[in-house]
Amino acid sequence: MNFRAIRAIYRFEMARTWRTLLQSIVSPVVSTSLYFVVFGAAIGSRITQVEGVSYGTFIVPGLVMLSVLTQSIANASFGIYFPKFVGTIYEILSAPISYFEIVLGYVGAAATKSIILGLIILATAGLFVPLHIHHPLWMLTFLVLTAVTFSLFGFIIGIWADGFEKLQMIPMLVVTPLTFLGGSFYSVNMLPSGWRTITLLNPVVYLISGFRWSFYEIADVSVGLSVGMTVSFLVGCMIIVWWIFKTGYRLKN
């Protein structure tokens, strides 16, 4: 194991975060606060309670997940796409490191970034509404699992993309809609039964449901199913990454 290489990549990526602090940390915090003002305070004041929790409190886990998902993808995809774009990838590919180590460096840094971000947003939320976390360990588990899974997913997008447009396409056209429709701002139980069935095809529902359960013990689907779905998505991403490096897809051909 080339630990020094993993550390070098990890530090390089984290240095990019600190260098672009405004973009990496501050802007997601600002946009989350805006969601709070709009959905929590303005609209939420007309909705009294959802499943026994005040609306403002109810949306906190969904908001954190929304940011963690989009930021994991954005960080990881950009992290690997940019060296490809400017050509500095040559150095990574010619270094004595395994694929696993490359992924560990990039995905580790992207996940770290979005976990920090998730915690900051949580703290920000605490300024607006009272928060009580029933299962802090589960909360952290879901947070880390989601951050890692979607950083891996972002890594795949970054490898696949051969232009900035493609880099934006999946997050914008697929992930954001799925997140919004995945119960970030409402309980799936509030939907008419036909829509509810369709919504259950959305993998993000399971992430948000499980994460919300760790806060308030209320869930749209069973916790076991949430963990199972998240882990299977993680494994799916791992298999794709393994295939990418095995074949040299978009990297070595």
Added chain:
Amino acid sequence: MFQAIAQSALRPYLSGPLLFFRADPSKFRLDFILPGPATPIIKLAMSPVISVANLSKTYNSGFTALKGINLEISRGEIFALLGPNGAGKTTLISIICGIANPSQGKVSVGGHDIVESYRAARSLIGLVPQELHTDAFETVWATVSFSRGLFGKPKNPAYIEKVLKDLSLWDKKDSKIVTLSGGMKRRVMIAKALSHEPQILFLDEPTAGVDVELRKGMWEVVRGLQTSGVTIILTTHYIEEAEEMADRIGVINKGEIILVEEKARLMQKLGKKQLKLHLQGRIDAVPPKLAAYNLELSGDGNELTYNYDTKGELTGITSLLGDLRNAGIRFYDLDTNQSSLEDIFVSLVRAP
């Protein structure tokens, strides 16, 4: 025994510069590859640090960039790979360094297979690619230290300092790369490649687009590296660069290595000149008295060609002209010409 006979039979072709002008390139390729007296001895003395066997590469687009390349690089030498654009130089380097996958064939670096023992193989290599691929917002110090870490070497600020000083980058160590000039960026890339103390350095077109002064500076750096025991493989368009720097020269064209030769031997051939005499009247044969000069008579009997060595103490021209007059052969004009590496190169890469 056989070799000696073959060599003596081929001697006139091996030494004659006519070869470069008249022969079909696909035929005289053999002459260069044929082991001369010097080659086997050198091969025994220096073990190959890189050995490429039957290497081919076909890209996904269907383009075949390399066709069955065989090449050995000796430890400590400077090897220049010459070739026109698109000949396969960069593809060859990319495969050896692990940036591209080979389609077929084997490569070993320092005795390590580049696929099976990629860690051991790659840690011996430093690569300076052709394009200026650098980070923009990192400092020189950070980017060079990053490279060292990437190759799994423990921190060594004293060594990085030495590298930066050797490349006249020390006063720029805290500058962001984006603020540097092109020549400095090129040197940063060399510093990155040297950061992990490689035994082999690949320089892909190191002086492309670099001004004359900087180019000379770069050559000095490369020579210094060789002195410290680093094997250097450089690709170049500039023939004078190969002449100036290399111990051996290889020519690659259309994915095939068509010549590998000690530079000294190549230059020996280049030291040959030929004198052409345009005769006033045609002759049927060269008079026996002039046999010692090995003159060649053209098919129409109107031209005599004399090959001589400019590096020899006596070129023999004066006595030849005297003997011609004695033999009653008169000429109305004469010209001399010399084959350069460029001539060889051009005739080699021109499609047969």
